[in-house]
Amino acid sequence: MSAHTALILLPVPAEIKLTDEKFPVKNLTGYSIAEEFHAVIPELERVFRTLRMEVAAESSGGAFSLSKSDLPAGAWQMDITADGITAAAGDITGAFYAVGALTQMLFAATISGLPGDALDGAEIFDKPRFAVRSFHLDCARHFQEKEFIKRFLHLLSACRINTFHWHLTDGQGWRYQSKAADRMNGKGELTDGQYTQEDIRQINALAKTLGITIIPEVDVPGHSRRLLANYPELACDPDDPGNEICLGKPESMQFLQAVFGELMELFPDSPVIHIGGDEAATAHWEKCPHCRKAMEEKKCANMRELENLFMVELSRFITAGGRTPIIWGTCSGQTYPDDTMIQVWLDIREPLKIAPNGNKMIYSVHSSLYFDYPANLSEPWETWMFELSEKGVYMTDPYIIWQDKVKDHIIGTEACLWTETIPQHRVFAKLFPRILAYSECAWSLPEKKSFQNFSARRELLEAAGFTDYLKQN
Ligand code: ACM
Ligand code: ZN
Numbered sequence: 001m002s003a004h005t006a007l008i009l010l011p012v013p014a015e016i017k018l019t020d021e022k023f024p025v026k027n028l029t030g031y032s033i034a035e036e037f038h039a040v041i042p043e044l045e046r047v048f049r050t051l052r053m054e055v056a057a058e059s060s061g062g063a064f065s066l067s068k069s070d071l072p073a074g075a076w077q078m079d080i081t082a083d084g085i086t087a088a089a090g091d092i093t094g095a096f097y098a099v100g101a102l103t104q105m106l107f108a109a110t111i112s113g114l115p116g117d118a119l120d121g122a123e124i125f126d127k128p129r130f131a132v133r134s135f136h137l138d139c140a141r142h143f144q145e146k147e148f149i150k151r152f153l154h155l156l157s158a159c160r161i162n163t164f165h166w167h168l169t170d171g172q173g174w175r176y177q178s179k180a181a182d183r184m185n186g187k188g189e190l191t192d193g194q195y196t197q198e199d200i201r202q203i204n205a206l207a208k209t210l211g212i213t214i215i216p217e218v219d220v221p222g223h224s225r226r227l228l229a230n231y232p233e234l235a236c237d238p239d240d241p242g243n244e245i246c247l248g249k250p251e252s253m254q255f256l257q258a259v260f261g262e263l264m265e266l267f268p269d270s271p272v273i274h275i276g277g278d279e280a281a282t283a284h285w286e287k288c289p290h291c292r293k294a295m296e297e298k299k300c301a302n303m304r305e306l307e308n309l310f311m312v313e314l315s316r317f318i319t320a321g322g323r324t325p326i327i328w329g330t331c332s333g334q335t336y337p338d339d340t341m342i343q344v345w346l347d348i349r350e351p352l353k354i355a356p357n358g359n360k361m362i363y364s365v366h367s368s369l370y371f372d373y374p375a376n377l378s379e380p381w382e383t384w385m386f387e388l389s390e391k392g393v394y395m396t397d398p399y400i401i402w403q404d405k406v407k408d409h410i411i412g413t414e415a416c417l418w419t420e421t422i423p424q425h426r427v428f429a430k431l432f433p434r435i436l437a438y439s440e441c442a443w444s445l446p447e448k449k450s451f452q453n454f455s456a457r458r459e460l461l462e463a464a465g466f467t468d469y470l471k472q473n
Contacts, residue, residue: 003460006080006122008108009101010436010457011160011443013126021082021121023063025109028055028085030062037066037095039209047103050469051110066098074162075127076101080119093211096157097126103158107464130398132362132412133442134163134215135435137427140170142419143193144427149203154473155431157210159439164207165215165274165414168195171225171243176200176266180258183230191423200266208269215272215326216263220256221245221310222280231255236288244280247303247310248290257317264321272341273318277311277327308334315340326362329354343414348400355409363398364414369438371430372418382421394437394451413442428471433458436467 004018033041041057048055055064063084071077071090076098078087085102089095101124109117135156137144144152149166156164168175173188176195185194195203207214220227221244228234228241234252235241245252264273282303285291291306300306311327315336318325326341329350336342338358344350345364354361366373366386373388374381381387398413399406415438422430436458440449461467 004120005105005108011440012448015125017123019121022118024118028063030058031064032058032062034068040099077125107466111464130412134414136165136416138167138419140173142423143191144424146199151473180262217274219276236284248294272324355406368396369415393434
C-alpha cells in the first residue's frame with residue numbers, strides 16, 4: 001500500500017498528524033488493555049486470528065496498549081511510533097473505536113500480504129460530531145433472528161454507531177414475547193418469529209458490552225393491525241378492527257400503559273423509549289362513538305388533536321417511568337412537551353417548526369437516510385421509494401437547516417432500514433456499502449469530508465478484505 005496507513009481511516013478522524021516513522025507489523029507480539037476495557041479483547045483477538053498474527057495478552061506494556069483516560073464519550077486517541085502503538089479512550093465505545101481503527105490500519109498495512117509490512121507513524125485524536133449516531137431496523141415486517149441481531153450490533157459498533165432503534169411491532173407483526181399483550185405470541189405475516197424475553201436479555205447484554213444504547217419501539221396508535229386482530233376490543237369497531245387503536249375507550253390507554261410498563265422493564269438500560277405515533281389514519285376514529293365523545297369532552301377541534309392528547313398522555317407515562325419518550329414527527333401540527341424527543345423523517349423543514357417548542361430531535365429524513373430505498377435502479381423498488389445512492393447518503397447533513405436555534409435541537413442522526421421488501425438475507429446487501437458513508441456522516445466533521453477521498457478509502461478497505469471481515473462478524 002503506497003498511501004500512509006493512517007489515511008485509510010473511515011470515518012475520517014478529527015485530527016491526524018503524520019510522521020515518517022514505521023512500526024513493523026511483525027513487532028506486534030503483545031498487547032495490554034485497561035481492565036475496564038477488557039470487553040474489546042475478543043474483537044482484538046479476532047483481528048489477530050484473521051490476519052494470522054501471533055499476539056499475546058500481557059499484564060502491562062506490549063506493542064499495543066489501550067488505557068483509560070478522561071476523553072469524552074466515544075473519543076479515542078492513538079500514537080503510532082517505531083516502538084509501538086499507544087491508545088487511550090474515555091469509555092468502552094471509544095475503546096471499541098480505537099480497536100476498530102487499529103483493525104483498519106492493520107488490514108491496510110498487510111494488503112500486499114508480504115512480510116515487512118508496517119503501520120506508518122501518526123498521532124491521531126478522534127471524537128464524534130454527533131452524540132446520537134443511530135441505526136433503525138424493522139424486525140416487524142420481516143423478522144431477523146436473534147443471532148442476526150447480534151451480528152448487526154457488532155457491525156454498528158464497527159461503524160461507530162452507538163444507538164440501535166429496534167422497531168419491534170408494526171401492522172404485520174408483534175415481535176417480542178409479551179406478558180402484557182399475551183395474545184400476540186405467535187406468528188408474523190411475512191416471516192415467522194418472535195424474540196423471547198431471554199433473547200432480549202441477551203441482546204441487551206451484548207449492546208451494553210459494545211456501548212450501544214437500544215431504543216425499543218412499539219408503534220401505536222396506528223400501524224396496529226396485527227395487534228387489533230388479536231385484541232379487537234381495543235379497536236373502534238371490533239367487527240372491522242383496522243389499523244388504529246381506539247382513542248376513546250379507556251381500556252386502550254390502560255392496555256398501552258401495561259405494554260409500555262413491561263417494555264421499560266424489558267429494556268432496563270434504555271434511557272429512550274419510542275412510542276411510535278406513525279401514520280395513523282383518522283377514518284375509524286371519525287366514525288367511532290367513543291372517539292367522538294372523547295373529542296367533545298376534551299374540547300378537541302378534530303381527531304388529530306385527540307390523537308395528540310392521547311400520545312402526550314402516553315409520553316407522560318414514559319416520563320413518569322424515568323425514561324425519555326420519542327415519537328415519529330408528523331407534519332400535522334401536533335406538539336409535545338419539550339422533554340419528548342421527535343424523530344424527523346418526513347420533511348427536511350420539520351425541524352424549523354419543532355425547534356421553537358424546545359423538543360430535541362433525531363434527524364432521519366427518508367430521502368437521504370432510508371436504506372430500504374434502492375442504491376441504484378438495478379435493485380427492486382416500490383412506488384414510495386427514491387433512489388438513494390452511496391453518494392446521496394454521504395451528502396446527508398442533519399444540519400441541513402444551518403440555523404443555530406434549529407441546530408442546537410438536533411442531537412443526532414438515524415438511518416432506517418424498513419423491511420417490507422427486505423427479508424433477513426438481503427439486509428447486509430442493503431447496508432453495504434452505504435452504511436460506511438453513513439458512518440462518516442454521523443461521525444466526522446463536515447470540513448473533513450470529501451466524497452472522492454471517502455471513495456478511495458472505502459475501495460482500499462474493500463480491497464484489503466476489511467469489508468468482508470465486517471460482514472463476517
Ligand atoms: C415512517 O417512515 N413512516 C416513519
Ligand atoms: Zn374509537
